[in-house]
Amino acid sequence: VxxxxxxxxxxxxxxxxxxxxxxxxxxxxxxxxxxxxxxxxxxxxxxxxxxxxxxxxxxxxxxxxxxPKHTGDSANVxxxxxxxxxxxxxxxxxxxxxxxxxxxxxxxxxxxxxxxxxxxxxxxxxxxxxxxxxxxxxxxxxxGINVTTKHTYEIDFKYVWTCTACGCEYKRHSKSIDPKRHRCGACKALLEQTKPTPRQTPTSQLSEYQLFVKEQMKVVKSEHPNSPQKEIMRIIAERWAKVK
Ligand SMILES: [Zn+2]
Ligand SMILES: [Zn+2]
Structure with missing residues (x-):
């Protein structure tokens, strides 16, 4: 079938x-x-x-x-x-x-x-x-029924793009994201389509900076677990300026 x-x-x-x-x-x-x-x-x-x-x-x-309609019986009022x-x-x-x-x-x-x-x-x-x-x-x-307090029924989006730097996912029902034109909303890095057909950007095509971001993202995040994405990116950029 x-x-x-x-x-x-x-x-x-x-x-x-x-x-x-x-x-x-x-x-x-x-x-x-x-x-x-x-x-x-x-x-x-x-x-x-x-x-x-x-x-x-x-x-x-x-x-x-x-x-209630008053029926003369005041007990129910x-x-x-x-x-x-x-x-x-x-x-x-x-x-x-x-x-x-x-x-x-x-x-x-x-x-x-x-x-x-x-x-x-x-x-x-x-x-x-x-x-x-x-x-x-x-x-x-x-x-197979399990009721949780979350509304996370896995939504089956046909298309997924993943940020090459921070890993943010962008899910859509149609092919509405163009990685040539659209960047990650959180960190402005490049997006790559990861569903369907994972079309990995070959590592050689990533810029030095993107590779650095990719590498540093986990480290900086674990060092600053409560910092917003913007702040994480600022720290990484700062480090990049130092190593460059
Ligand atoms: Zn609910
Ligand atoms: Zn990102």
């Missing part, structure tokens, strides 16, 4: 996969509570987004306070009721296989549980989140 066919079959199944897995998570991890809380607003909406490109998913949640509006946005671009999809859904599900069940509004990856995350990882770990 070609990669293209796999992607096509995934695209055809992904909407249903997302819905099914979210339901499963709610049933097994939160005992149906998410469905219950969002029943009056039609459940958690799953929205596939074309504009979400730098992150794989995002959980949105809003709580609306419902003013002080009981606040809420209507939970929630959705999970999923990136069409970033999520390109089933395992990533399930991992993203599990992560965003933990955000919703954190918001809706724990009522946490200001600490998205706090201890309550971690409890849900651990439950998910434990229950679905054998399926």
């Amino acid at each position: 070609s990669k293209k066919q796999t992607k096509k079959s995934f695209d055809a199944r992904k909407s249903q996969l997302a819905i099914d897995f979210l339901q499963q998570l709610d049933a097994q991890i939160t005992h149906g509570k998410i469905a219950e809380l969002t029943q009056s607003t039609g459940g958690v909406k799953i929205v596939w987004s074309n504009t979400l490109k730098t992150t794989a998913g995002r959980a949105n949640w809003k709580r609306e306070t419902v003013v 002080d009981v606040k009721q809420y209507r939970h509006h929630s959705s999970i946005e999923l990136s069409e671009k970033v999520i390109d296989d089933e395992l990533r999809l399930l991992n993203v859904i599990a992560h965003e599900f933990c955000h919703l549980a954190n918001f809706m069940i724990n009522g946490i509004r200001d600490n998205p990856h706090g201890k309550e989140f971690k409890v849900w995350a651990a439950k998910c990882s434990q229950m679905y770990g054998s399926q």
